Amino acid sequence: MSTIILGIESSCDDTSAAIIKDGVLLSNIVAGQAVHESYGGVVPELASRAHQQNIVPVVHEALKKAGVSKDEISAVAFTRGPGLMGSLLVGVSFAKGFARALDIPLIDVNHLKAHVLAHFIKEKDEEAEQPEFPFLCLLVSGGNSQIILVKSYDEMEVLGQTIDDAAGEAIDKCSKVMGLGYPGGPIIDKLARQGNPKAYTFNKPHIPGLDYSFSGLKTSFLYSLRDWIKEDPDFIENHKQDLAASLEATVVEILMDKLRKAAKQYKINQVAVAGGVSANTGLRNAFHEHARKYGWKIFIPKFGYTTDNAAMIAITGYFKYLNKDFCSIDLPAYSRVTL
Numbered sequence: 297m298s299t300i301i302l303g304i305e306s307s308c309d310d311t312s313a314a315i316i317k318d319g320v321l322l323s324n325i326v327a328g329q330a331v332h333e334s335y336g337g338v339v340p341e342l343a344s345r346a347h348q349q350n351i352v353p354v355v356h357e358a359l360k361k362a363g364v365s366k367d368e369i370s371a372v373a374f375t376r377g378p379g380l381m382g383s384l385l386v387g388v389s390f391a392k393g394f395a396r397a398l399d400i401p402l403i404d405v406n407h408l409k410a411h412v413l414a415h416f417i418k419e420k421d422e423e424a425e426q427p428e429f430p431f432l433c434l435l436v437s438g439g440n441s442q443i444i445l446v447k448s449y450d451e452m453e454v455l456g457q458t459i460d461d462a463a464g465e466a467i468d469k470c471s472k473v474m475g476l477g478y479p480g481g482p483i484i485d486k487l488a489r490q491g492n493p494k495a496y497t498f499n500k501p502h503i504p505g506l507d508y509s510f511s512g513l514k515t516s517f518l519y520s521l522r523d524w525i526k527e528d529p530d531f532i533e534n535h536k537q538d539l540a541a542s543l544e545a546t547v548v549e550i551l552m553d554k555l556r557k558a559a560k561q562y563k564i565n566q567v568a569v570a571g572g573v574s575a576n577t578g579l580r581n582a583f584h585e586h587a588r589k590y591g592w593k594i595f596i597p598k599f600g601y602t603t604d605n606a607a608m609i610a611i612t613g614y615f616k617y618l619n620k621d622f623c624s625i626d627l628p629a630y631s632r633v634t635l
């Protein structure tokens with residue numbers, strides 16, 4: 297008999313549902329929330345309201361696209377955390393109700409682990425190479441910047457992480473200072489393609505070990521801009537491409553310096569990247585460059601799996617299902633948790 301997992305993701309501002317059958321992805325529906333754009337960031341209350349509206353149609357669409365009926369589902373996997381509590385509660389409550397109604401197992405998924413395991417999502421007729429354990433994964437998003445040693449589907453060790461801002465958060469804040477839209481990451485990426493990455497230099501942190509820090513870069517960017525604007529009020533408009541390219545290059549350099557150090561220290565040459573910032577062109581280019589220069593075997597996710605999606609929740613749920621790693625219905629959501 298086939299194993300069919302319904303995955304549910306609602307940790308931030310994307311409502312998503314996916315169906316995985318025997319490890320193969322059949323559907324992955326994501327409903328974004330444009331409502332936050334005019335606020336320059338995610339508004340938690342608006343996010344949970346939008347999840348309430350989206351969750352039923354999104355699950356319905358995922359089932360329809362997969363050609364699977366509710367009765368065929370083996371288990372429901374859901375994001376338990378970390379994330380915004382009001383948002384998580386929508387997905388968690390839906391998953392619990394759905395599983396209880398069909399009398400099938402529930403599987404709780406750590407959102408961060410799921411980002412890492414997104415590298416194991418297999419689409420129909422796809423023969424993409426997957427990482428072998430152990431491998432390193434750079435998890436970079438709006439809330440995290442971590443270097444993870446992935447020992448198995450379930451066993452992951454954080455080797456280093458940011459002590460203040462996450463990389464995506466720093467990029468978003470610098471973009472906001474420049475008066476660009478939200479989220480800043482994709483805008484900076486686009487502008488950077490037309491700019492000179494060596495035009496400006498910003499402070500890089502001196503943190504021991506494998507930890508990161510991005511708050512100094514953010515402050516250095518802000519203070520430099522202030523000085524330049526004093527001399528030329530149109531400085532940002534006249535130099536936004538070079539500013540974006542130099543900012544992106546600094547973030548990528550900071551990320552890759554520590555990742556290289558980790559690869560050397562742990563003698564691992566399989567290196568993956570995950571999370572929203574893994575969509576960044578400069579970071580992807582740096583991974584390819586490292587593959588050429590240091591012989592790394594690299595794993596870069598498809599764009600659709602860089603941001604929040606239920607396919608990664610469903611594949612993590614599938615691995616847990618094979619281990620009969622189920623959870624009880626009284627399990628609460630958690631807003632903060634590490635791996």
Ligand code: KG4
Nearest residue numbers: 437438439464479481485572573575576603
């Ligand atoms: O993983 P994710 O979707 O969720 C959160 O952690 O909230 O990551 C979102 C982050 C944002 O900071 C966004 O600006 C950044 O990923 N991002 C990018 C790009 N696309 C998204 N950063 C740089 N370049 C991009 N192309």
